[in-house]
Amino acid sequence: MSLIEVKHLRKEYPNVTPLKDVNAKVERGEVISIIGPSGTGKSTFLRCLNRLETPTSGQIVVDGRDVCAPDADLDLVRRKMGMVFQSFNLFEHLLVAENIMLGPTRLLGIGKQEAYERALELLKQVGLKDKALNYPRELSGGQKQRVAIARGLAMEPDILLFDEPTSALDPSMVSEVLSVMKGLASRGLTMLVVTHEMRFARDVSSRVFYMDRGEVWEAGSPEQIFEHPKRKETHDFIFRVRSWEWEIHDVDFDFFAMSGSLESFCMRQFLQDRMVNACQLLVEELVAQQLIPIAERNGLRDPNLSITLSVAEGGKTANIEVDCRAYGAAGISLEDEQANEVSFSIIERMAYGSSFEDGILRCSVGIKE
Amino acid sequence: MRNVCRKGGVLVLLAAAALLFIALGLAPNALAEANDQKVSAAESPDVEINSVKELAGKKIGVVTGTVFDQIVLEDVKGVSKDDILYFNSNAECVGALQAGKVDAFISDLPIAQLATGKNEGIGVMPEKIKKDQYGFVLPKNSPHTQELNERLKAYKEDGTLDRLKKKWMGSDDSKKTMPDQDWPAPKGTLTVAISPDNEPVNYIVGNRICGLCIEILETAARDLGYDVQYRNTNVNAVLAEVQSGKSDIGADSFSITEERKKMMDMTEPYYDGGVVAVVRTKGNGAGESGGFFENLARSFERTFIVENRWQLILDGLGVTLIISVSSGVLGLGLGFVFVLLRHKKEDGIASKLIRLLENLLGGLPVVVVLMLLYYVVFGAIDVPGAVVAILAFTLLFGATCGSIMWNAIQAVDVGQTEAGRALGFGDRDTFFLVVLPQAARQFAPLLVGQFVSLVKDTSIVGYITVQDLTRVGDIIRSRTMEAFFPLIAIAVIYFVLCRLMAWLLNRFAVRRFEPKDGPRTIKGVDLQ
Numbered sequence: 001m002s003l004i005e006v007k008h009l010r011k012e013y014p015n016v017t018p019l020k021d022v023n024a025k026v027e028r029g030e031v032i033s034i035i036g037p038s039g040t041g042k043s044t045f046l047r048c049l050n051r052l053e054t055p056t057s058g059q060i061v062v063d064g065r066d067v068c069a070p071d072a073d074l075d076l077v078r079r080k081m082g083m084v085f086q087s088f089n090l091f092e093h094l095l096v097a098e099n100i101m102l103g104p105t106r107l108l109g110i111g112k113q114e115a116y117e118r119a120l121e122l123l124k125q126v127g128l129k130d131k132a133l134n135y136p137r138e139l140s141g142g143q144k145q146r147v148a149i150a151r152g153l154a155m156e157p158d159i160l161l162f163d164e165p166t167s168a169l170d171p172s173m174v175s176e177v178l179s180v181m182k183g184l185a186s187r188g189l190t191m192l193v194v195t196h197e198m199r200f201a202r203d204v205s206s207r208v209f210y211m212d213r214g215e216v217w218e219a220g221s222p223e224q225i226f227e228h229p230k231r232k233e234t235h236d237f238i239f240r241v242r243s244w245e246w247e248i249h250d251v252d253f254d255f256f257a258m259s260g261s262l263e264s265f266c267m268r269q270f271l272q273d274r275m276v277n278a279c280q281l282l283v284e285e286l287v288a289q290q291l292i293p294i295a296e297r298n299g300l301r302d303p304n305l306s307i308t309l310s311v312a313e314g315g316k317t318a319n320i321e322v323d324c325r326a327y328g329a330a331g332i333s334l335e336d337e338q339a340n341e342v343s344f345s346i347i348e349r350m351a352y353g354s355s356f357e358d359g360i361l362r363c364s365v366g367i368k369e
Numbered sequence: 370m371r372n373v374c375r376k377g378g379v380l381v382l383l384a385a386a387a388l389l390f391i392a393l394g395l396a397p398n399a400l401a402e403a404n405d406q407k408v409s410a411a412e413s414p415d416v417e418i419n420s421v422k423e424l425a426g427k428k429i430g431v432v433t434g435t436v437f438d439q440i441v442l443e444d445v446k447g448v449s450k451d452d453i454l455y456f457n458s459n460a461e462c463v464g465a466l467q468a469g470k471v472d473a474f475i476s477d478l479p480i481a482q483l484a485t486g487k488n489e490g491i492g493v494m495p496e497k498i499k500k501d502q503y504g505f506v507l508p509k510n511s512p513h514t515q516e517l518n519e520r521l522k523a524y525k526e527d528g529t530l531d532r533l534k535k536k537w538m539g540s541d542d543s544k545k546t547m548p549d550q551d552w553p554a555p556k557g558t559l560t561v562a563i564s565p566d567n568e569p570v571n572y573i574v575g576n577r578i579c580g581l582c583i584e585i586l587e588t589a590a591r592d593l594g595y596d597v598q599y600r601n602t603n604v605n606a607v608l609a610e611v612q613s614g615k616s617d618i619g620a621d622s623f624s625i626t627e628e629r630k631k632m633m634d635m636t637e638p639y640y641d642g643g644v645v646a647v648v649r650t651k652g653n654g655a656g657e658s659g660g661f662f663e664n665l666a667r668s669f670e671r672t673f674i675v676e677n678r679w680q681l682i683l684d685g686l687g688v689t690l691i692i693s694v695s696s697g698v699l700g701l702g703l704g705f706v707f708v709l710l711r712h713k714k715e716d717g718i719a720s721k722l723i724r725l726l727e728n729l730l731g732g733l734p735v736v737v738v739l740m741l742l743y744y745v746v747f748g749a750i751d752v753p754g755a756v757v758a759i760l761a762f763t764l765l766f767g768a769t770c771g772s773i774m775w776n777a778i779q780a781v782d783v784g785q786t787e788a789g790r791a792l793g794f795g796d797r798d799t800f801f802l803v804v805l806p807q808a809a810r811q812f813a814p815l816l817v818g819q820f821v822s823l824v825k826d827t828s829i830v831g832y833i834t835v836q837d838l839t840r841v842g843d844i845i846r847s848r849t850m851e852a853f854f855p856l857i858a859i860a861v862i863y864f865v866l867c868r869l870m871a872w873l874l875n876r877f878a879v880r881r882f883e884p885k886d887g888p889r890t891i892k893g894v895d896l897q
Binding site for chain 1: 782784785787788789790791792793794795798802803806807810882884885889891892893894895896
């Protein structure tokens with residue numbers, strides 16, 4: 001029998017129905033990543049499992065217990081199913097160690113001294129033993145989330161739920177939390193993780209749920225979901241999260257906004273530094289040194305550029321597509337203009353496989369092993 | 370010692386007292402020669418202004434809310450509205466006169482005499498502005514009116530009234546003692562409402578109510594076979610006491626007017642007084658005589674030492690403390706009960722009622738709530754004023770605390786509750802272990818501030834016969850006729866009291882909710 005079995009789960013709010021018909025099974029020891037567009041009920045699904053939300057209809061059986069039954073002992077169910085929140089929700093009035101001790105001492109009847117020692121042990125596992133006597137507000141976001149994980153573990157749960165555990169973190173702190181989670185996964189803890197971290201979903205989870213339209217639209221191994229999605233929506237989503245898009249409608253565009261947006265996209269993709277640099281350099285060179293000056297010279301106020309950068313599997317190459325059909329429409333021949341440009345050779349040096357067809361410029365950038 | 374109800378002293382802010390004076394047209398009693406338009410020469414030393422005529426064009430002070438401004442406008446020629454300045458008490462009028470801000474102030478004769486006797490450089494203008502008569506007030510159609518009138522007539526004829534008037538108006542304070550109330554009282558007890566801050570008609574020495582109208586009344590009671598019990602309240606409340614029937618008689622210098630007779634019974638006059646002007650004596654310009662420190666020492670002695678007034682102040686402080694602390698503790702408890710009820714079911718009936726109560730109490734002046742409770746809700750039952758005061762302030766403080774605590778609880782992030790529930794804590798544990806301690810950090814300092822406000826707010830309990838610190842200050846001011854010193858003394862005592870309370874509460878209560886400073890420890894855990 002599966003550890004978690006969900007049948008025809010439905011959740012309605014007065015104006016919206018995030019969950020229409022969710023069916024899923026989770027076996028003991030599985031690490032499930034739940035991905036999908038915003039607003040498709042991923043968090044609601046997770047919150048129904050430990051009954052922070054009350055389902056409208058359907059059945060959820062956890063370890064043989066129907067948690068939707070009217071007489072279900074929810075407190076008992078929750079003790080066996082920890083939760084890690086997007087916004088950490090550490091108890092601000094308690095020290096880090098006290099945060100972790102509260103559940104064991106009050107709910108499991110463990111003595112304070114023993115609970116403290118176990119708290120230290122857990123803190124050591126998440127690398128924060130020296131923060132035991134700090135207040136949560138004295139920690140960084142990543143440290144807070146690691147404490148929250150330790151707090152969940154202190155109850156020795158069978159299942160740990162993660163509700164977008166890294167979404168509220170600075171990019172630089174994401175990886176410290178993910179490596180702790182990776183460690184837990186390897187120890188056989190059953191985990192359900194709502195996440196936008198596709199690397200984590202692909203590399204760590206045993207199965208991936210793609211949620212869309214209030215259902216588990218497609219479930220399968222990471223390889224299946226990321227490389228060979230069966231359904232169109234899954235494919236589109238995977239492509240979308242791997243791409244970065246930017247539009248330029250004025251020759252005096254905000255260069256730094258574009259540059260920052262591209263950089264944070266690259267960080268989210270866990271690209272190597274060299275790869276990040278290569279992508280940035282190419283896009284910036286192409287736009288700021290080539291296309292925009294050409295538009296300026298020719299009096300084209302709105303170059304109407306649409307830039308798409310999509311990272312290929314493995315993160316070693318990226319394809320760049322620039323839609324510059326507005327130039328052609330304005331009677332500017334990019335081929336002629338570029339031929340006059342010395343620096344165009346830079347792009348040719350950095351990029352490979354560049355082409356220009358029907359007003360669309362395509363090229364690839366990559367790093368060699 | 371008879372049952373003088375010290376606990377039921379009236380405490381009224383001076384300003385409020387003055388307003389009440391006005392509203393009820395209670396004229397402080399004038400003691401002057403009956404039917405004589407002149408004040409005796411002995412009472413009027415060589416003053417700057419001698420007649421009503423000379424008042425024309427002068428600046429004239431009156432106490433706000435009295436009828437004196439009307440009297441001046443009607444009876445004194447050459448005085449316009451712009452010439453009249455309003456003050457909150459006779460003591461302030463004295464100060465203004467001495468400082469040269471006004472050239473005269475208007476008062477009843479007894480007050481005028483008292484003021485001139487106790488202050489340098491002022492005297493009563495020889496010519497009276499208006500005559501006036503004083504009587505006792507009783508509820509409309511009271512069974513006692515007739516017999517009291519008969520006694521008053523008899524005393525007038527046999528010279529008793531004259532004898533008593535000489536005794537109480539005289540300068541020899543040692544003669545001004547009251548006989549003990551030791552006569553048989555076959556006809557029961559008369560309840561008499563008084564405001565004993567009106568020397569020499571009606572005032573208090575030590576614990577004994579005394580004065581002209583008091584002795585007349587007790588003489589009549591003795592002859593009629595009644596015992597007398599006093600209810601000590603403030604001037605405006607005397608009339609409320611009588612009209613509501615809580616007291617049988619109101620004894621003070623109540624002017625006999627047609628208007629008043631429509632509302633209640635008024636006896637024959639026991640005294641013919643009048644409205645007079647108090648002016649500066651010649652050769653005494655603005656400013657008090659004597660050096661600053663000399664005056665200060667004299668004021669200190671008058672306020673604290675004479676007649677053991679420090680004892681009165683201590684008693685008043687005790688009353689203020691008891692009312693504040695009781696209401697503070699009970700109100701905090703009540704507020705917490707409100708919070709628990711609201712937490713249990715946020716849109717339940719109880720929550721709605723509590724919100725209604727909070728809005729209601731929040732929208733009413735404290736003094737109105739206090740008087741409503743005393744005169745309306747408990748009008749028919751004899752509940753001590755102090756108990757009603759504690760009840761009223763408990764309700765008010767409870768509503769305020771409840772709403773402050775509830776708002777702080779609402780402000781705690783819902784994620785905290787979710788984290789508690791997700792760990793497996795029930796609703797109650799989550800509330801007490803997670804939400805409340807975090808809310809307390811926000812609301813505890815606010816509650817301390819509210820408590821200090823409560824201490825200050827209790828200064829109005831004088832309205833319902835409670836003799837607290839402020840009321841004691843008023844009584845002392847009415848005796849010393851000093852504008853500032855007793856007020857400043859009381860202010861200092863309040864300030865010290867409030868700061869001390871705030872410090873204690875912060876030190877021993879608020880700190881518990883704050884983050885640990887210094888070396889961090891966990892209770893019950895050996896960190897090694």
